[in-house]
Amino acid sequence: xxxxxxxxxxxxxxxxxxxAFDTKDWELFQSCFAPEATCAxxxxxxxxxxDLMAYMHKNVREGMSTMHxxxxxxxxxxxxxxxxxxxxxxxxMYPKYDYALEGTAFYADRYRRTEDGWKITHTGYTRVWEATxxxxxxxxxxxx
Amino acid sequence: xxxxxxxxxxxxxxxxxxxAFDTKDWELFQSCFAPEATCAxxxxxxxxxxDLMAYMHKNVREGMSTMHxxxxxxxxxxxxxxxxxxxxxxxxMYPKYDYALEGTAFYADRYRRTEDGWKITHTGYTRVWEATxxxxxxxxxxxx
Amino acid sequence: xxxxxxxxxxxxxxxxxxxAFDTKDWELFQSCFAPEATCAxxxxxxxxxxDLMAYMHKNVREGMSTMHxxxxxxxxxxxxxxxxxxxxxxxxMYPKYDYALEGTAFYADRYRRTEDGWKITHTGYTRVWEATxxxxxxxxxxxx
Numbered sequence: 553x554x555x556x557x558x559x560x561x562x563x564x565x566x567x568x569x570x571x572a573f574d575t576k577d578w579e580l581f582q583s584c585f586a587p588e589a590t591c592a593x594x595x596x597x598x599x600x601x602x603d604l605m606a607y608m609h610k611n612v613r614e615g616m617s618t619m620h621x622x623x624x625x626x627x628x629x630x631x632x633x634x635x636x637x638x639x640x641x642x643x644x645m646y647p648k649y650d651y652a653l654e655g656t657a658f659y660a661d662r663y664r665r666t667e668d669g670w671k672i673t674h675t676g677y678t679r680v681w682e683a684t685x686x687x688x689x690x691x692x693x694x695x696x
Numbered sequence: 697x698x699x700x701x702x703x704x705x706x707x708x709x710x711x712x713x714x715x716a717f718d719t720k721d722w723e724l725f726q727s728c729f730a731p732e733a734t735c736a737x738x739x740x741x742x743x744x745x746x747d748l749m750a751y752m753h754k755n756v757r758e759g760m761s762t763m764h765x766x767x768x769x770x771x772x773x774x775x776x777x778x779x780x781x782x783x784x785x786x787x788x789m790y791p792k793y794d795y796a797l798e799g800t801a802f803y804a805d806r807y808r809r810t811e812d813g814w815k816i817t818h819t820g821y822t823r824v825w826e827a828t829x830x831x832x833x834x835x836x837x838x839x840x
Numbered sequence: 841x842x843x844x845x846x847x848x849x850x851x852x853x854x855x856x857x858x859x860a861f862d863t864k865d866w867e868l869f870q871s872c873f874a875p876e877a878t879c880a881x882x883x884x885x886x887x888x889x890x891d892l893m894a895y896m897h898k899n900v901r902e903g904m905s906t907m908h909x910x911x912x913x914x915x916x917x918x919x920x921x922x923x924x925x926x927x928x929x930x931x932x933m934y935p936k937y938d939y940a941l942e943g944t945a946f947y948a949d950r951y952r953r954t955e956d957g958w959k960i961t962h963t964g965y966t967r968v969w970e971a972t973x974x975x976x977x978x979x980x981x982x983x984x
Contacts, residue, residue: 553845554844554845554848556698556700556848557697557698560698560700564770566768567767567768567770567783568770570768570783571781571783571802574800574824575802575824617824619785619800619825621767621768621783621785622767623767623855623909623910623911624854624855624858624859624909625855626852626855626856626859637859639855639858639859639909641907641909645825645827656907658859658863680862680863680905680907681905681907681933681983682983682984683933683981683982683983683984684980684981684982685978685980685982686980689978689979689980690829690833690978692828692829692830692833693827693828694827694828694829695825695826695827696825696826696827700842700844701841701842704842704844708914710912711911711912711913711914711927712914714912714927715912715914715925715927718944718968719946719968761968761969763944763968763969765911765912765927765929766911766912767911789969789971834973834978835977836972836973836974836977837971837972837973838971838972838973839969839970839971840969840970840971
């Protein structure tokens with residue numbers, strides 16, 4: 553039988569993690585990871601959570617608008633560990649640098665059940681495609 | 697234990713509500729609300745369903761194409777009431793007015809179980825970001 | 841009671857089918873269909889899987905980037921058959937032909953439980969809207 557309770561809790565974790573990123577709630581973001589977690593965002597790797605958080609604090613700043621949506625969960629639970637495939641679509645808009653990005657990727661995550669609920673032990677994705685453009689080429693384009 | 701049956705029914709309600717909006721099926725749209733429902737769409741407030749429906753009939757017209765997709769449900773059920781956080785992405789395209797919008801927002805909904813199934817008692821969202829542009833600046837852009 | 845196990849398996853089938861399309865894994869794609877399956881993609885009809893696969897092999901080529909995301913499942917299970925409504929958003933980008941498309945549609949699928957799990961017996965969609973444009977009009981636009 554499918555472990556719907558675990559799949560549900562892992563989904564809630566993933567949604568919380570992405571909501572924290574897009575609202576720049578770094579305390580909530582960090583709480584989604586197990587202490588030993590690693591990350592691999594399409595070529596951008598982090599061997600530990602300390603390095604990950606330092607990068608986020610430095611690079612994801614006010615004025616940078618993002619959107620991370622995940623779809624199509626394919627989650628496999630095996631006792632207290634689980635793997636998850638998600639289909640990501642993300643957008644980054646940084647008017648200050650005349651930069652806009654839209655992309656899709658498949659996440660390949662690993663999770664672990666802890667005393668404090670399910671946590672991410674590894675998150676990473678492989679791009680399907682990525683498109684970038686300069687908003688200044690569309691003079692009416694306005695972000696708020 | 698998670699009340700999957702209630703979460704499922706509330707999700708179906710939310711999907712029906714958005715399908716009704718994007719297909720301009722106003723009878724179906726109205727059937728999603730409890731009589732006492734209120735709305736707060738990022739600054740556009742409605743104190744009752746009558747005002748909401750009058751606004752929709754007047755402003756969402758033929759020639760205005762929309763898309764409302766919700767993701768990442770975080771639904772909490774407490775007996776016969778529930779709250780729901782959803783991550784919205786929406787598009788509005790109105791070629792007649794040379795207008796296109798794309799945005800994201802977090803919905804904060806409230807629901808109530810009635811004799812006729814779950815209904816919306818309050819729906820509202822807070823924008824994360826919103827971008828607008830004039831399609832005429834991209835001469836090849838064509839909507840059908 | 842809602843048959844969550846069947847809904848879950850049908851969802852996994854649908855996600856696999858779309859992942860196979862966007863990653864051009866045609867063997868996996870074909871495995872999602874029952875032998876008698878038919879398709880109706882907004883005016884593009886296929887009476888059998890052989891014709892469908894011939895079309896895909898011929899037309900979905902390297903250099904054509906796609907994204908197919910489905911949301912808002914409204915799945916009704918009736919014993920060993922089921923119907924599914926999904927809200928699609930899709931993108932097609934083919935720089936070689938200076939072509940980009942974005943659209944939304946409602947899928948109306950039928951499924952059948954086989955000895956090898958749930959399979960698609962019919963998949964088809966009706967467009968809500970579709971927009972096309974020429975990437976060359978945005979000189980900075982770059983796909984990779």
